[in-house]
Amino acid sequence: MKQYPAFPITHGCTDRTDGSFGSRDERQQWFAQHYPHTPYFEVHQKHTGTVLVLDGKVQPSEAYNTTADAIVSKQKNIIMAVKTADCVPVLLYDPAAQVGAVIHSGWKGTLANIVQKTVHAMKQQGASAYHIQAFLGPAINACCYSVSDKRIAAFTEAGLPVHGNSLCLAELVAIQLKREGVDDIIAPITCTSCQSERYFSYRREGPDHGTMISFVCL
Ligand SMILES: [Zn+2]
Secondary structure, three states, rough: OOOOOOOEEEEEEEOOOHHHOOOHHHHHHHHHHHOOOHHHHOOOOOOOOOOOOOOOOOOHHHHOOOEEOOEOOOOOEEEEEEEEEOEEEEEEEEOOOOOOEEEEEOOHHHHOOOOHHHHHHHOOOOOOOOEEEEEEOOOOHHHHOEOOHHHHHHHHHHOOOOOOOOOOOOHHHHHHHHOOOOOEEEOOOOOOOOOOOOOOOHHHHHHEEEEEEEEOOO
């Protein structure tokens, strides 16, 4: 698991060495071991633009059955996590308002601008774009992510700059964050597809791919 000292709250991004996390049970067990007595929240990810706000009443099982691709909360001592294998995991935190979020933004989520919807949901919880810090976890890079002309056209129509026929999703997510006023972005250059010794990749491994978990705990 990798943690980045510059990101100011408890967080992490798993890799191959932590396991492949095929089931919710495996994920829950791993978190119970590493963060005992800390409720674990994940949502039913479907590449949507939908955000779930945890207000203290939502139970982990209810979140798990909710279709969404981002979670926002001010609750302390809970884990909020997203699963990825090429898509961009985005961790957000406003240290002034103490509001956190996790986002799963693949190409569909990026087109749906789930980043914008999540930042808006954070603002409704008292956050301000000026204070929000962002961390982008391991994702597929342009070197391994050439896509169809049709998909490139969809990004261009959405007002996102694309060069050639490859997508760098992390770069596009960073542009979306900046458009919302979030400038404090940590985005180490990674590629889940070519860094195969370290990461799982849907594009490289197909439907039987393993999963990485990215999480925050306020
Ligand atoms: Zn690559």
